[in-house]
Amino acid sequence: xxxxxxxxxxxxxEEINFFTGVPDSTFKSWMKFLxxxxxxxxxxxxxxxxxxxxxxxxxxxxxxxxxGVVYLQNAGxxxxxxxxxxxxxPEVYSIPLILMxxxxxxxxxxxxxxxxxxxxxxxxLLQTLEIPYLELPDNREEASLMITKAKKxxxxxxxxxxxxxxxNTFSEYDSKIIIKQNFEMTRECAIKTIIDEMKRDEIIxxxxxxxxxxxxxxxxxxxxxxxxxxxTVGSMGCSSSIALGIALQKKEKNxxxxxxxxxxxxxxxxxxxxGHYAPENLYHIIFDNQVYDSTGxxxxxxxxxxxxxxxxxNGYINSKTVFTKNELISTIKELEFKKGPMMIIVKVNxxxxxTLGRPTTTPIQNKNTFMDFLSQ
Numbered sequence: 001x002x003x004x005x006x007x008x009x010x011x012x013x014e015e016i017n018f019f020t021g022v023p024d025s026t027f028k029s030w031m032k033f034l035x036x037x038x039x040x041x042x043x044x045x046x047x048x049x050x051x052x053x054x055x056x057x058x059x060x061x062x063x064x065x066x067x068g069v070v071y072l073q074n075a076g077x078x079x080x081x082x083x084x085x086x087x088x089x090p091e092v093y094s095i096p097l098i099l100m101x102x103x104x105x106x107x108x109x110x111x112x113x114x115x116x117x118x119x120x121x122x123x124x125l126l127q128t129l130e131i132p133y134l135e136l137p138d139n140r141e142e143a144s145l146m147i148t149k150a151k152k153x154x155x156x157x158x159x160x161x162x163x164x165x166x167x168n169t170f171s172e173y174d175s176k177i178i179i180k181q182n183f184e185m186t187r188e189c190a191i192k193t194i195i196d197e198m199k200r201d202e203i204i205x206x207x208x209x210x211x212x213x214x215x216x217x218x219x220x221x222x223x224x225x226x227x228x229x230x231x232t233v234g235s236m237g238c239s240s241s242i243a244l245g246i247a248l249q250k251k252e253k254n255x256x257x258x259x260x261x262x263x264x265x266x267x268x269x270x271x272x273x274x275g276h277y278a279p280e281n282l283y284h285i286i287f288d289n290q291v292y293d294s295t296g297x298x299x300x301x302x303x304x305x306x307x308x309x310x311x312x313x314n315g316y317i318n319s320k321t322v323f324t325k326n327e328l329i330s331t332i333k334e335l336e337f338k339k340g341p342m343m344i345i346v347k348v349n350x351x352x353x354x355t356l357g358r359p360t361t362t363p364i365q366n367k368n369t370f371m372d373f374l375s376q
Contacts (some may be wrong), residue, residue: 207260
C-alpha cells in the first residue's frame with residue numbers, strides 16, 4: 001500500500017501541492033493526511049461540492065500556472081461534467097488539473113446499490129469526456145512514475161488527467177487533528193428523540209449515509225415499519241429538494257427533512273427555492289456534527305456557517321438551534337403551533353455505532369412502499 005507521506009513527497013517533487021475537493025472513504029487516509037498538513041507546505045481547500053473544486057483548481061492554475069489536484073468520489077464525477085466540458089476542456093479554456101477519483105462500485109466488487117451504476121460507467125464516462133486516465137498503483141515506485149506521466153500529459157494537453165483510486169490503495173494513517181466536541185447528543189440519540197415525539201403520520205426524507213441507516217434501524221427496533229420514510233441513499237444534498245417536491249403536493253402532511261451539515265452546504269441553493277415557495281408543512285432538521293461522518297469524519301466548513309441566519313435570509317419563516325435533548329423535545333412539541341418552512345439545527349457529536357447496520361430493503365422497495373403510503 002501507499003504511505004501517505006511518501007505519496008505526498010512524490011507530488012511535492014513534481015511541484016504539486018494544491019488540493020481541493022469532497023472527501024471519499026476510498027482514500028480516507030489520504031484525506032486525513034491532507035487535513036493534518038494543510039498550511040505546512042501544502043494547501044487543502046475543503047470544497048462545498050465537486051463543481052466548486054474544479055473551479056478552485058482552475059483559479060489556482062490561472063494564478064500560478066501550476067497543476068492542482070481535485071479529489072472526489074466517482075459519484076461526484078457526474079456532477080463535474082459541466083465544468084469539465086465548459087471550463088477546463090481544451091476546446092474552451094484548456095485548463096490542466098489532476099482528478100483523483102475514488103472508484104466506488106468497481107465492477108466485480110460488492111458495494112452499495114447507489115454506487116453500482118457509477119462504478120460501472122466511471123471509465124466509459126471519462127472516455128466520453130475525452131479525459132485520459134490511469135489507475136493509481138499501490139506502491140511508491142510505480143506511483144512516482146505515474147505522477148510524472150500524469151503531470152506531463154496534463155500540461156502537454158492543457159487538460160484534466162484522471163487518477164483512478166481503488167480501495168486499499170493507501171495504508172492506514174492516524175490523524176493528528178483532534179476534533180473536540182462536547183454536545184449532549186449523538187445524531188442517533190437526536191433521531192430517536194424526534195421519532196419518539198412524532199405522531200406517526202409524518203413524512204420523513206433522510207439524507208445519504210449514516211442518518212438514513214440510523215433512522216431505518218430505529219424504525220425496525222420500534223416495529224413501526226418504514227412506509228413513512230424515504231431513505232436518500234445517494235444524491236448527497238438532494239434530500240431537501242425531494243422533500244420540497246413532496247410537501248408542495250401533500251399539503252395535508254407534515255414533511256420532515258433529516259439532513260446533515262455537509263449535505264446542506266453542498267446544495268445551499270436549494271434553501272433559496274424552499275424559502276421562495278415557502279411550504280408551511282416543511283420542517284428542515286440539520287444534524288450538525290461538523291464532519292463528513294460517512295466518509296471518515298473529515299471536517300466540513302460548518303464551523304463558520306450560521307445556519308439560522310442562512311435559512312432566514314433564504315426565506316424560511318422560523319429557525320432555531322438546539323443543543324440538548326430537552327430543548328429538542330420542546331422544539332418538536334412546539335411545531336404543532338409553528339408554520340414552516342422552518343429549520344432546526346441540532347448540534348450533535350460526530351461518530352456512530354460500530355455495529356450500525358444498513359437498510360435491509362432495496363431502494364426500489366423503499367420507493368414503492370413510500371409511494372403506497374403517500375397515495376393513501
